[in-house]
Amino acid sequence: IINFNNDFFSWISAVLPEELKAVYKDVKQKPKKDDIGGFIHIEFHSDENEAENFEDFNLLQIKETIAELQEDSFDLKDIAILCRNNKNASLIASDLLENGINVVSSESLLLGNSAKVRFLIAVVKVLLKPADLISKTEMITFLTHSGYIDGDVHNSLIRFGLFKNAEKKINFFEELSQHKIELKRSYLLNLQIYDLFEELIRIFGFNNEVDPYIQFFLDAILSDSGSKNLELSELPDWWEDKKEKLSIIVPEGINAVQVMTIHKSKGLQFPVVIYPFAAEKHRKTNDKLWIDFEDEEVPKLKAAIVNTNRSLEETKYASLYSDEEEKSLLDLINLLYVVMTRPAERLYIFAAQPPKKHTPVQSIPKLFKDYLIAKDLWQEEKNVFTFGVKTEKGFITKENLLKYELAGFISNPWRNRMLLSLRAPEYWDIEEPVGKQHWGNLIHLILSMIKIPEDAEHVIEKLFLDGIIDESEKIEIGEKIKKFLLNPEVGKYFKKGLTIKTEPEILLPSGKTYRPDRLIFDGESATVIDFKTGKPEPGHKEQVMNYKKIIRQMNYLNIVGVLLYLNEEKPVVIVD
Known part of the structure; x- marks a missing residue:
């Protein structure tokens, strides 16, 4: 690896603009005499494989590489996956967790990175405020991508009336029920906050597999609804505050792959480094530039801000543009240098397809291709290039950690097994606690909670959920109250x-x-x-x-x- 890096960055130094050549001219490491082995694997994504996009290619290669490394006696904790941004880190961590591979990552294990957790939050927001178009759109987008709703996202949004120019008003919850998604708003809003999320998890089948994001999210809900009295109406604000703080907690000493950004890896070293999504291009560090401005027509304007683009090359500010271009190119190469000097034994790079034609825009795939051409190694039909020799990891030490894996997500509605009467004394015969419910007091209790007829269903549902009435009473009382309130002479005392x-x-x-x-x-x-x-x-x-x-x-x-x-x-x- 050291020899490859020395050769690669010496070549880079030679092709850099004159002003930057000195940066990497004498940057060489010296390997120790007893260092043997070392392996570099560079693989380009093939554009010819239409069935596999660049994202799928990277996720598959990462999993296959990890399996290969384990066969060669490497532990998961020996492997570091370095990413340019948190988005890719989150995607990789989620995919590895879903495939039963332990992961340690401060950035990528945030609960806010889970599409399912974000979806559950969106559902609750819609339950609280049915006019929330943003949350409705997030719901339908997730349901379409996940296969709960057939078709593409655009048509799904039209079907649910989520465009301003919708021809007719759509009942959102009724439309969901057409797709066999039953969200009984009155019932759900009467549940305790933890019970509500468990019910939603069952409705959408998220309990069919173990998802650590959802389990840690439920833990956070349980903790804050108990110790901090978190109410359902406070949930949107609570989530905004917590989504960048709450994360999956990985026990210390666990044998797990480390996923982090390249920036966070500076100064660290790992037996194995995987660098996926290697597609970065030479981009401007600053989109705008401040210039000293001297013009007789506007003498009071001493400075100005201008766009950083090639048009500056034709002005007296060409040197400023050139400096900015060189800085951004150097940033790209510095990024690559950090990645390639982290591994001690193996380095795997999964890059985008390099451009087939010459382009002035520099990129990491193009740098590798140009290097391989310079070394007379490039072959158009070839996607994989390897250097060095694979050696098994020596002196293996494995901790005997106590490990317990959940076989499934256990979630059952407790009301199917237990019925609690929380307000029974309000309508029981106090002298005979085991006697029959006092009908008059119960009706008074219900009518005292109803201000307008639309409240009736919500109130009766709440009494049922609180254990005050059973299923048969809920139906009987509901019909009686509904008939009573529909009488025009009665209804005028319950008007909005x-x-x-x-x-x-x-x-x-x-x-x-x-x-x-x-x-x-x-x-x-x-x-x-x-x-x-x-x-x-x-x-x-x-x-x-x-x-x-x-x-x-x-x-x-x-x-x-x-x-x-x-x-x-x-x-x-x-x-x-």
Whole structure:
């Protein structure tokens, strides 16, 4: 490896512009006398293989190379994969983890790099705010790419009405159900935050395989929803704060491949280095340049900022452009130097196809091709070039680490096994706790939680999830409440836009308190309502009349008293 690098960078020094030749002219390392072996593998992606794109090519070569290295007695911890950016590092780390290969990486194991985690967050955002077009688009894009929805992304977005010029309004959740994706918004929003994510994981089948990103995400949700009282409404802000901080935690001493950026690898050395996605081109370091400006027509303008492009070559600022070009070329070569001087035993480079025709734009694939041409080694039909000899790793030491691998992701809805009554005392007969539910108190509880008819389904679902009612009661009560609220005479007391207080506690000067079921305010007018589940009785009107007297003491001039009977054919009785 040392001999190859010395030869390669000596050649680079000779072909660099005159001003840069000195940088790598005498940069040579001396191998130790007892150093033997050393192997370099340079492989170019073939454009002829249409079935395999550059990304797939790199991911496949990395896995095959790791398998080959393990056969030659190298441990996973001997291998470092160096990437130009975090995007590639994340892609590689995710792919290796999905294939059961341990990975250590500070940049690439961030939970925010997981497409599934980001998708789950998008789903919750849509549940919270159904008008959130960005999160809807993220959802549909993921579902299409993942095969949950057939077709391409563009047509899927049209189908779900996610373009401004959509011909008709689409019910997003109903459209999802057409694709066998059932998201019952009312049900899901009534779940505790951890239970909600577990339910979504089951709905989309993410529990069919072990995904460390999802498991560590659930751990973070469980931790913060318990210790920091994280509420569902706070989740979007929580995620914005945490997505660049939360990561998969890898135990110390684990035998794992290291994935990092080239920048982070400076000063480090590894037995084996893999450099994938080697396609970097000579790019300008700065898109803009400040220049000293002297022009008689604008004497007060002493400096200006200009675009860094070839048009500067025809001006008096040509030297500035030339300097910038040389700096960016040097950055490219410095990057390559860092990569190629990290390995001690083996170096694998997976590069893009070099240009077939001459181009003035320099790139890493072109540098390697030009070097191979200079050494009379280049062959157009050949993609793999190797140097040196493969040797097995010597003096192998392997720690006997206790290792436990999850065979599957275990996730079951606990409500199928357990039913908890969290608010039962509110409607049980307290004198007989094991007796029958008190129907009247239960109906009062439900109606006290409903301000408009649309609330009914949400309220009943919540009581079911809290264990207050069972499945059969949920259906029976739902039908009864729905019929009650659909009555036009009843419905006018549940309209949108009303100023409503449910079960307000009124404190009298004597210290006595009263609590009518419902108060509706409109300026100096007030309507007091009491709900009844039994047959009409004289005492009912007396109770409402007493409420009217109390509210009159609060300086309301026009007060209407109303009795609403849930089980009567004529449910509305005005109390004069």
